[in-house]
Amino acid sequence: MASSELDSKGKKKILTATLTSVMGVVLLGLSLMLYFWKRFTRKKNDPKRRTSGSHTESHKKDLDLPLFDFNTISKATNNFSIENKLGEGGFGPVYKGTLEEGQEIAVKRLSKTSLQGVDEFKNEVICIAKLQHRNLVRLLGYCIQGEENMLIYEYMPNKSLDFILFDQRKSRFLDRNKRFQIVNGIARGLIYLHQDSRLRIIHRDLKASNILLDNDMSPKISDFGTARSFGGNEVEVKTNRVVGTYDYMSPEYAMHGQFSIKSDVFSFGVLVLEIVSGKRNSGFFGGDQHLNLLGHAWTLYREERSLELIDAYLCDSANPSEVQRLIHIGLLCVQQRPDDRPSMTTVLAMLSNEVVLPQANNPGFFTGDELVDEDVPRIIAASSTNELTITQLEAR
Template sequence: MSIVVVVLCTVFGMILSSMAGYYICQLRKAKIKAAQQENSVYTASNEASKDGNIELPYFDLDTIFAATDKLSLGNKIGEGGFGPVYKGELLNGQEIAVKRLSQSSGQGIQEFKNEVCLIAKLQHRNLVKLLGCCIQGEERLLIYEFLPNKSLDNFIFDQTRKKLLPWIKRFNIIVGIARGLLYLHEDSRLRIIHRDLKASNVLLDNEMYPKISDFGIARIFGGEQTEDKTKRVMGTYGYMSPEYAMSGHFSVKSDVFSFGVLVLEIISGKKNWGFYHPEHDLNLIGHAWRLWNNQTPLELMDKELNETFSEDEVVRCIQVGLLCVQQRTEDRPTMSAVVFMLSNESAVIQQPKEPGFCVETFSLKIELSSGRHTSSTANDVTITALAGR
């Protein structure tokens, strides 16, 4: 009997020792993994500092989870091409917007770091402010200032909320976007081409002043460089310039084209892509061009804009918008010229030439990078192209 007890005790002791050893081993692995995750944050910080000499706060994941209730569905406020956006509140009471990079999105770690480094260097009232980021484990998070009115498309394309944007506010939004783009092209330390300017990438603050956001596919130019070419065309239906969509050639003038489309959308309250008119098959650009040639440009105005406004100011904005969407890049104005024309009633403005992408259609392979209802895969896309009238 005593021998059985001894054997059982020995076996039991061996089991306990094995369990203790396994527990200690797992604990060590957990500590190593945690250390690696923590180190990844500092590594990312150091890499960003080396690349751009920036000092940007890095938030740990627990802080973001606490602020957003673990990125709960109830705190979700939007969905972009690269992933969802959540509202949160830090312990000090500051409200934040957290952009979470989707693992299935077209934006990889390089695009993520690109956006971090870019925005951290930019300081302008018409650009969204980046507060920090989080790179921990599989999570890639960008933390922005929270803007309660969300994006411009939530207003100008909504039959109810567009009434909250009278002409004076729309004009201020147009000018604000122009000033933000001018800063990117000419006034910042870097020359930056946004490449995805659109209504959903313009956020509105408490007073409805615009802030350009989402720099995931933006490109930095050094020195006197103003243009480049890519084999990977990334952008959004209806906003891409002809030379960019067709050959991958982009420049400051491709941003100008996108701005022109945005101006026409703000004035009309209609989307360029998917625009419908019972009398023709033109898109919004083509429709605006037709009205201009018929000398009835004010017919482009949103029917909700029935308050008092300056007709000359509206016509001037339409004319500037049409100048920006001209077919040839050399015919489009720079953003400094755009700001001058918008801000000076006495400015002499030349007559626009035919715009690009307004009449005929053809199929084109494009890789989408953003947009609310798009993915990052190659698609057959129908795009309107120029045809003389």
């Protein structure tokens, strides 16, 4: 063959080989792009990723709080040992820890089976991070790593109010001064939440187990997972998801999902009557009448026998007229109609003897029998060992 013909065929072979190689590279590139695109899509839609990575980025943008490393918290709590466990609520277990520099902390660890989820976790972090008051528990930071979601709080050595108040042996140390100090501190904390903070906050789950006590027995309101912030013009809000603890829940909220600052006032009133009596609202009193604490206090009030409500350990140190006034204030706070209840600012003035107390009207939910009604929604409550509960309403 002529050399010119050989050169022509050689060039064709080189061109064919080159084109084949290029097509192969292109196909391989397209295949790799398709593979990584599918992998990225799966990760993006993975619920675990949504509850960790995306929320982590959201927290970092929204908050100005220290982000603790998981290993640091694990070491501080001795790998979340049972000996360090303080209790367990709707959010999950709470552990005592000690950081390397010696600071004691309380760690709330979101449980995988928790009735509260990442939304409540984020809500609590955002709410409490922007609130600063001596009667609110202080959030030191948070930890998000993989499926782990934890809140790091200042440690309260005297635990929660219910731990002492409802224990016959421990409650004897709650004299008149300490109980009045606790009532006043809770009132001041609520005033801050309702009107003095940058956000207007309705707590929605104020109860004895959510009042923590420091070394001096000063109260600090905790657990803002179900709290709700109000806009400037909002007075009342209605929700289809009722959360909280039934024994402290106002009638309009439990039955109709309507809540306002007066819902917190009702819960405060229940707390006042519990602090004076040393008894839970959920107990039954009055013999055959099956009255709860509100009903029992109301009956004694109408019969001018309110002093019979006082805790036996309070009798020796209490001024009778002072305690009687405190019971009266508690009953004003738990009145059936929200408009009849005083604001927390007025309550503080009442506690300081600055105003004359009006006559109290019927309290809400003051007998067990009243709640057996076809029009009242069925309530499902998931409780825990220390009564940190989430309650949801279901229609009949």
